[in-house]
Amino acid sequence: MAELIDGKALAKEVRAEVKTRADAFRATHNRSPGLHVVLVGDDPASQIYVRNKERAAAKAGIEGRVHRLPAETSEADLLALIFELNGDDDIDGILVQLPLPDHLHDQTIVDAIDPAKDVDGLHPFNSGLLVVGRKGLRPCTPSGCMRMLEHVGCDPKGQRALVLGRSTLVGKPIALMLLEKHATVTIAHSRTEDLAERVRESDIVVAAVGRANLVQGDWIRDGAVVIDVGINRVDDGTLTGDVDFEGAKDRAAYITPVPGGVGPMTIAMLLSNTVDAAEARIM
Numbered sequence: 001m002a003e004l005i006d007g008k009a010l011a012k013e014v015r016a017e018v019k020t021r022a023d024a025f026r027a028t029h030n031r032s033p034g035l036h037v038v039l040v041g042d043d044p045a046s047q048i049y050v051r052n053k054e055r056a057a058a059k060a061g062i063e064g065r066v067h068r069l070p071a072e073t074s075e076a077d078l079l080a081l082i083f084e085l086n087g088d089d090d091i092d093g094i095l096v097q098l099p100l101p102d103h104l105h106d107q108t109i110v111d112a113i114d115p116a117k118d119v120d121g122l123h124p125f126n127s128g129l130l131v132v133g134r135k136g137l138r139p140c141t142p143s144g145c146m147r148m149l150e151h152v153g154c155d156p157k158g159q160r161a162l163v164l165g166r167s168t169l170v171g172k173p174i175a176l177m178l179l180e181k182h183a184t185v186t187i188a189h190s191r192t193e194d195l196a197e198r199v200r201e202s203d204i205v206v207a208a209v210g211r212a213n214l215v216q217g218d219w220i221r222d223g224a225v226v227i228d229v230g231i232n233r234v235d236d237g238t239l240t241g242d243v244d245f246e247g248a249k250d251r252a253a254y255i256t257p258v259p260g261g262v263g264p265m266t267i268a269m270l271l272s273n274t275v276d277a278a279e280a281r282i283m
């Protein structure tokens with residue numbers, strides 16, 4: 001029977017650390033670390049995410065501000081706002097909530113963010129630092145997953161780690177982070193053959209595809225550590241991960257629940273990145 005990795009509790013711990021650092025920053029520099037979030041349009045899920053970020057920032061001693069722009073905002077206007085935020089010395093972190101409306105290109109907009117303020121870790125400069133194994137701002141969800149592994153004493157060194165999904169936001173960066181910790185990493189995706197077999201031979205499974213119950217419980221190796229990044233709304237309205245939790249929990253040593261697993265860690269790591277950015281910028 002697996003032990004649950006309680007993301008809510010661990011996120012609380014991380015947010016308390018952030019608050020201590022944010023308070024110390026304010027005491028030294030006479031201002032709080034500043035995080036500005038840009039939301040374009042009225043996607044309901046994005047609105048909830050952004051509101052949660054705003055609240056969490058305030059509680060952690062971070063000066064949070066949300067810029068809500070209409071869905072029809074032009075690329076030029078959005079870029080103008082980003083350049084303004086880049087140039088404001090009191091702003092340490094800039095996050096543009098994705099996905100953007102269709103007429104705006106995510107990458108063009110992310111590329112415009114000052115890499116030193118890119119608390120999402122999505123700017124190609126920061127991706128590059130991750131690839132070469134240097135310090136930099138790293139994507140929040142993968143950082144949260146790594147923190148969860150560390151929390152349960154799971155050292156990836158020499159372990160067979162399987163990442164399902166190759167997204168820029170999660171799959172690719174977490175594969176690099178696991179590699180940095182000396183795991184033997186496999187990245188599986190929609191074209192992968194024998195997925196069940198790949199899962200069966202893995203000590204660490206990170207599922208980040210976005211398909212409910214894609215990973216069957218009996219594929220999980222006895223004693224594996226399972227990190228489920230998926231958040232899928234199923235027909236009865238409940239949220240479920242990419243892994244069949246009920247089946248997997250009898251086999252795994254540790255498993256993250258959905259909800260209450262990886263989700264809360266993402267915001268906590270965003271706040272942590274914001275304080276990292278604030279400290280790095282004044283050095």
Ligand code: GUN
Binds near residue numbers: 095098099120140266
């Ligand atoms: N939309 C869903 N997840 C994320 C995230 O981590 N960052 C941003 N900017 N948008 C998102």
